[in-house]
Amino acid sequence: MSAVQNVGVVGAGVSGLAAAILLAEAGIRVVVYEAKPDLGTLGSGITLQGNALRALDRLGVWDQVRRRSYSFDVTGIRAPGPEAPLVAEMHDNAMGGPDYPATAGMYRPDLAEILLARARAVGAVVRSGTRVTALVQDDDAVTLDLATAGGPDRATHDLVVGADGLNSTVRELIGIATRPEPNGMGIFRAFVRRPAGADHTELVFGGPSYIAGFCPTGEDTMYAYLVEDKQDRQGLTPAEGSRLMAELARPYGAHWNDIRAQLERGAEHVHYTWFTSHLVPAPWNRGRVVVIGDAAHSCPPTVAQGAAQAVEDAVVLGDVLARHDRLADALWTEFHERRVPRAAAVVEVSDQIASWLLAHERGDVPGLHRTISDLVSREP
Ligand SMILES: Cc1cc2nc3c(=O)[nH]c(=O)nc-3n(C[C@H](O)[C@H](O)[C@H](O)COP(=O)(O)OP(=O)(O)OC[C@H]3O[C@@H](n4cnc5c(N)ncnc54)[C@H](O)[C@@H]3O)c2cc1C
Missing domain, CATH: 3.30.9.30 (D-Amino Acid Oxidase; Chain A, domain 2)
Known part of the structure; x- marks a missing residue:
């Protein structure tokens, strides 16, 4: 028996939809609240490395992602200038293992569309145009205040997942002071x-x-x-x-x-x-409310791991909720032990590479890429 039966997910970005898919597949009732009235994502492209592809496979969308993305396993480095000479061609590590390409590039709205369709197909309810504005919780439940076009509304859940991005309202509502900094x-x-x-x-x-x-x-x-x-x-x-x-x-x-x-x-x-950069120190939960994805951590995309880490947050949350029968300390300890050091390493390395660039310093960038590659190659 799962630790929860009825979950509210705030935000229909990659982390929120990933959490919704895994929880709904586990037989849990899930409602996703998304502030934007239109669920289509704006944006250009995203680089998905092997560990992100492996996590997307856990969500049951790898076949579709493969069909609608472009896979490759080489990164070229060129010098600036009109001739742009090729300086190096590096083979990217297959961080998701041999079943996935090293890297896939994808149009962000396509990824959003695939995840949304999957979330609905496995039974999650997605309410667009519904902004979470306040919450109260006690020992048994969390009640959300919702702003909708039809007026205010309320909903009660066993657990609320704040997957509401960089400027997370949920993070603020549960009193976490950490904020993304440019x-x-x-x-x-x-x-x-x-x-x-x-x-x-x-x-x-x-x-x-x-x-x-x-x-x-x-x-x-x-x-x-x-x-x-x-x-x-x-x-x-x-x-x-x-x-x-x-x-x-x-x-x-x-x-x-x-x-x-x-x-x-x-x-x-x-x-x-x-x-931006930030990392909410453990714990990421306050009682029955937890933040994941960009609500919990962000970094310059110098190792292209932000969305990968966001989906991994959801995968581990889904896993601990399915394997523990109570929303108690043991569940949260396992969640934080599996997620916080890994997300922290990605933030630290991404920040370090960006700092070297800002200072025009030549640091050991390949060495740091190797560190992250070794880390994220392991299952989260
Ligand atoms: C320039 C740039 C390039 C990047 N490139 C890459 C890359 O190549 N590879 C990679 O892996 N990562 C990359 N990232 C990181 C990646 O984009 C993010 O980590 C990821 O999109 C975070 O997803 P999320 O679901 O946590 O948040 P979001 O995608 O921000 O989703 C949050 C959702 O919550 C909704 N919301 C907010 N407040 C409320 C509320 N009160 N009520 C209801 N809904 C609400 C929002 O409307 C939004 O839809 C990049 C980031 C940047 C800035």
Whole structure:
């Protein structure tokens, strides 16, 4: 008998939907509350490493993810400049084991659509346009206050999972003071047509941006990104974003010539955001409420593990809830022992690599990538 029978999940991002899928599959009643009225995710692409693919397989969506993503196992490093000479080609470790490619690039809205459909198929109820605004809990239950288009509402659950992202309301409501802090970097990302021959991630370190990179996401698509010192670029129109990104991309050659030409013509999906970092120290729960995913930890995507760690949080939470018969200390101790050191290592390494970039220092980046690769290759 599972420790809980009726769970409320706040947020329909990757961590919330992953938790909903696993709990619903275990026969638990699950309601997901999502503030956005429209469940379609905005965004460009995402890099999913083997451990993320292995976790997505646990959710029963690997076949669909494989079909709608682009797999590869090499990362190219080029020098800045018009010639953009290839400096190295590194074989990516298959962190999910031999059954999965080392890396898959994917269009974020496709991943969101697959997870949402799976959550509904296994019986989770997803309520969009429903924002959690307050909660109270006692020894037996948690009651949520909900703001909906039809007026205020209430719901009671055995457990509430706060998967509500960086600016988590649930984290605040349970009195956790840790907040994401900007790390000083900002990133432009554009979803563009994939130039012929751009069949794996390539990174350029240096030039006017810290990193110029891209990741294929399909036969004809990829996302490209430029990392710079953070700027106030709020409210950019797509046309302005595209023009600014094209300007920043000017010193980069090879496939960037094609990407830049697309940006100059005006790319539709250009996003700008700042990198943040935080780690909620254990415990991530207060009584019957727990935070996971970006609500609990964030970091610059220098090792591309944010969503992977978010899904792993859900996998481990689902596992401990299914194997323990009471929501007691033993369950939370196991959850935190399996999750917090691993998420902490990813945050620490990601921050370290970003700090070296910010300071223009040459640190042992390959060594840190190896540390994370060894760690996340193990089952969470
Ligand atoms: C620039 C950038 C690039 C990245 N690249 C990668 C990458 O390549 N690979 C990788 O693995 N990770 C990457 N990440 C990290 C990854 O995007 C995140 O870790 C992941 O999306 C977190 O998912 P989540 O479900 O925890 O949060 P979110 O995706 O933020 O979902 C939270 C949801 O909660 C909802 N919500 C918020 N408040 C409420 C409320 N009060 N009531 C109801 N709903 C609410 C929101 O609307 C949202 O839908 C990147 C991050 C950034 C910033």
